[in-house]
Amino acid sequence: MVTDPAELARLAHEKEAENLEFRRFVKEHHAGPELLHVIGAEVEAAVDCTACAACCRHLRVEIGQDDLDRIAAFLKLRPAEVRRMYTEADPAGGPLLLAQPSGECVFLHQRVCLIYDVRPAACRHFPYLTPHENSLGARAESISRHAWFCPIVFNALEEFKRRAGFHPHSGR
Ligand code: SF4
Numbered sequence: 432m433v434t435d436p437a438e439l440a441r442l443a444h445e446k447e448a449e450n451l452e453f454r455r456f457v458k459e460h461h462a463g464p465e466l467l468h469v470i471g472a473e474v475e476a477a478v479d480c481t482a483c484a485a486c487c488r489h490l491r492v493e494i495g496q497d498d499l500d501r502i503a504a505f506l507k508l509r510p511a512e513v514r515r516m517y518t519e520a521d522p523a524g525g526p527l528l529l530a531q532p533s534g535e536c537v538f539l540h541q542r543v544c545l546i547y548d549v550r551p552a553a554c555r556h557f558p559y560l561t562p563h564e565n566s567l568g569a570r571a572e573s574i575s576r577h578a579w580f581c582p583i584v585f586n587a588l589e590e591f592k593r594r595a596g597f598h599p600h601s602g603r
């Protein structure tokens with residue numbers, strides 16, 4: 432299992448061509464989402480997200496009204512106040528949680544989510560490898576996009592390749 436951030440980034444970069452080839456393989460062989468869901472659950476159980484928090488440093492989180500309501504109740508604020516203090520508008524969708532100057536989520540403090548128990552649905556579901564609304568299925572392109580920083584995605588993708596019987600000709 433690869434979890435070191437530098438090694439993850441290096442390997443993901445090294446495997447870019449291989450991952451492209453795997454996208455074609457998935458399409459041609461109609462590799463269904465079920466296998467990925469099984470592998471995703473296995474890898475998620477083996478990785479400690481609380482020791483990582485890379486997604487909180489690298490992704491912007493879109494939130495919905497349910498998220499706002501939960502966070503507001505937790506912080507003892509009104510939803511409109513949470514929206515004003517902790518989010519910014521995104522022309523492409525719903526409001527986004529603010530980022531700190533470092534790029535980290537506004538609620539991340541020393542790798543700890545300050546609102547963990549009420550974190551947005553997008554945070555709870557990332558990296559979308561197990562079955563639920565918006566899960567990735569076998570869309571290898573969506574998966575490999577996050578492999579450079581997420582240990583769950585990288586290791587699940589590698590295991591998915593192995594169990595699907597993929598033998599790369601490139602990207603080594
Ligand atoms: S709300 Fe919490 S879990 Fe979600 S990105 Fe921010 S720090 Fe991470």
Ligand code: SF4
Nearest residue numbers: 480483484485486581
């Ligand atoms: S989902 Fe991935 S990037 Fe986010 S904390 Fe867990 S292992 Fe790290």
